[in-house]
Amino acid sequence: MFIEEIFELDSLLDYEKQVSTTKEVNITNISYWNASSEYQEYMLKHIKFDYIPNIFNYKYTYDIPLDIRNQIIKKLTGYSDRKIMGLLTSSSSCSIVNMINFLKLNGFKKLCILTPAYFSVEQSCKIFNLSFEKKALIFHNGQYHIPVEYILKNHFNAVWLTSPIYSTGKVYDETQVHAIQELINHQILVIADETLAMYGQELARKLPISNYFYSIYSPHKPLFINSIKFSAILCPKHNDDFLEQWIDVLGGALLHSNITAIMHFLSPNYQLCFQSSMAWYRKSMSSIDTILKQFPFAYYDMEDIGAYKTIYFKTNTYDPDNLEAIKNLIDTKYVSYIPGSYNGFKDNTYHCFRVNLTYNPQEIKNTLYRILTYYT
Missing domain, CATH: 3.90.1150.10 (Aspartate Aminotransferase, domain 1)
Incomplete structure (x- = not known):
């Protein structure tokens, strides 16, 4: 295909x-x-990478010390919570594939992909044979609106959105954050692809990670630093073992560049x-x-x-x-x-x-x- x-x-x-x-x-x-x-x-003239990782040994997400992962979570969300886990992958594409696999294997039957969205979300659904429907965000007077009524009426049990809205740089305003919260209140799992979110724009600062809100980040991507980067999936801690195992299968070990990027993200530079x-x-x-x-x-x-x-x-x-x-x-x-x-x-x-x-x-x-x- x-x-x-x-x-x-x-x-x-x-x-x-x-x-x-x-x-x-x-x-x-x-x-x-x-x-x-x-x-x-x-x-x-500004970038400085001080940390030099071991170039010989495999490094998987579970090999990254918990205190490092907790620092990443706190920097992305603004708070610490022992009930949240940060799973680290080599790229946002790898995170997307793993999240679609998670939906498929955990019995989610119908995913609503709010467009515009990155094309690999749809293709991953096709690979894993996950039922999905693409639905355009409502665009009126230069503002985007989440079609909450349509989502509820059509009984989706998961929603995929990008923030900022893909290729636009547009961040959801407070009205739309409340719309996302309404979906969460109806026990619909919302997965926010925030790989292009600038520091401080993260939805997880306003919507806590929970059983019905997961998010994906890649802090170097919005800076166009694309050869040294990593991706993080933030989710409830009870999903830790499942995602760790499947990240091994679908993504393999973290690369030298990923470890470098992780430590750089936590540095003042x-x-x-x-x-x-x-x-x-x-x-x-x-x-x-x-x-x-x-x-x-x-x-x-x-x-x-x-x-x-x-x-x-x-x-x-x-x-x-x-x-x-x-x-x-x-x-x-x-x-x-x-x-x-x-x-x-x-x-x-x-x-x-x-x-x-x-x-x-x-x-x-x-x-x-x-x-x-x-x-x-």
Whole structure:
């Protein structure tokens, strides 16, 4: 079974390379998932890894001392609780696979995936033959709302959501936190994929980990530090043995880079890196503000800071999901983007694309200007 969307996305990225080679020009894809070279140079001035792990021995999640895991929990949630366990994996993808396996083997019959969401959640459900339904978040006046009534009416016993909302940087407001709490009160298990949550944005600071609320984190991902990172699953302690065993089976041991990232997250240098990223992202968002003032048909959420921001089109006159239109954009303007349909917006009624905030602020201005001029 192949994933057709990946083939389509690959064809777009291949076309960028083709045009770049043929015309000897650089193609800027404003949505790409790696950090810009300028941001990397900037962050290397701040990043410091002091801890050097043992390179010979296997290290599994249960080999990480409890006091280290408890420090991770406290840093992510703001509190200590002996009833919570932090299970550590090599990546957020590994955590996703393990959580879908957990749902399947523990008798959960119907999962609601609130979109937009990372594509591997749906694919993992298919692999494990877990019944699921994708349901778009309600989007109105620039705000996202959880379809609580629909979830309750259709008798889902588990819900998967991302926070911040995938590719948008948008954090759930207090009204939506109360909506999540309502699902929890109805004994529906809510799994929050918070792998792109900036430090301090974690839902677990407002919704305690419990039998009906689990969360997944990867603190280095929102800083675009993707080769040295780890993922943490926070859940009730009584699930510890089950998840530890299956993490061994489905993910294997932690890598040298994972151990390095764990210790870095607990060091003062992580906070310096976080503050440095935030400063860069603010400048990038200021660039977006400047450009969007010239194009009234496009807008974005300015309230929250995240690794990505999504640009929305106010009308359906424009179709930024059309691959042929994007290829023509590449041919004529030498810029590109990943349409929202590939970031989980396909089932939604609005058109959009995401912006990677690690790009140089001036390059963001230039690229957005070309894209939005193209659709004017």
